[in-house]
Amino acid sequence: MNRAVRLCGVLILSMFVSATYAQQRQGGGQRQQPRTPEEMAKAETEWMMKELSLDKEMEKPLEELQLKHAKKQVEMRESLRAAGVQRGNFQEMRERMEKLNEEKNKELKKLIGEEKFKLYEKKLEERREAMRRRR
Numbered sequence: 001m002n003r004a005v006r007l008c009g010v011l012i013l014s015m016f017v018s019a020t021y022a023q024q025r026q027g028g029g030q031r032q033q034p035r036t037p038e039e040m041a042k043a044e045t046e047w048m049m050k051e052l053s054l055d056k057e058m059e060k061p062l063e064e065l066q067l068k069h070a071k072k073q074v075e076m077r078e079s080l081r082a083a084g085v086q087r088g089n090f091q092e093m094r095e096r097m098e099k100l101n102e103e104k105n106k107e108l109k110k111l112i113g114e115e116k117f118k119l120y121e122k123k124l125e126e127r128r129e130a131m132r133r134r135r
Contacts, residue, residue, distance in 0.1 A: 037074050041066035051123045052116050061111060069104040076100065 035043070045063040048054060054062065080093050109117040 037067055037070035040070040040073075044070075047127075048120065052112065052119055054112065054116065058112065065104070065107055065111060069100065072100055073097070 041063055044066045045059060048062060049059055076096055077093070080096070105117075108120070112120065
């Protein structure tokens with residue numbers, strides 16, 4: 001009897017832990033609030049400064065570039081939603097985002113140089129891969 005009670009307790013505890021873990025893996029059941037362009041630019045700049053070991057004097061022009069493109073990205077998303085392009089229709093949004101990223105990458109390459117840009121592309125791919133593994 002005592003053994004059966006302990007076994008039930010262990011089963012209930014493991015079910016609770018599994019459910020909690022699954023909920024955390026799915027983002028806690030809550031949607032993340034969209035960030036402002038300023039928050040997006042700041043986070044991306046901080047990541048790039050650290051990962052690319054950029055000089056401190058690069059921080060301000062880099063954040064300005066990031067902010068400019070973050071604002072364009074938010075504007076594009078809002079205009080597509082207003083035009084009726086919903087989440088289910090990714091093709092148009094993806095094409096526009098790719099074009100915007102190409103534009104940003106050209107400016108970024110000029111700003112940080114060829115060598116750091118290659119490192120940026122490598123680190124970006126590593127970050128994407130890490131995100132895929134978390135899913």
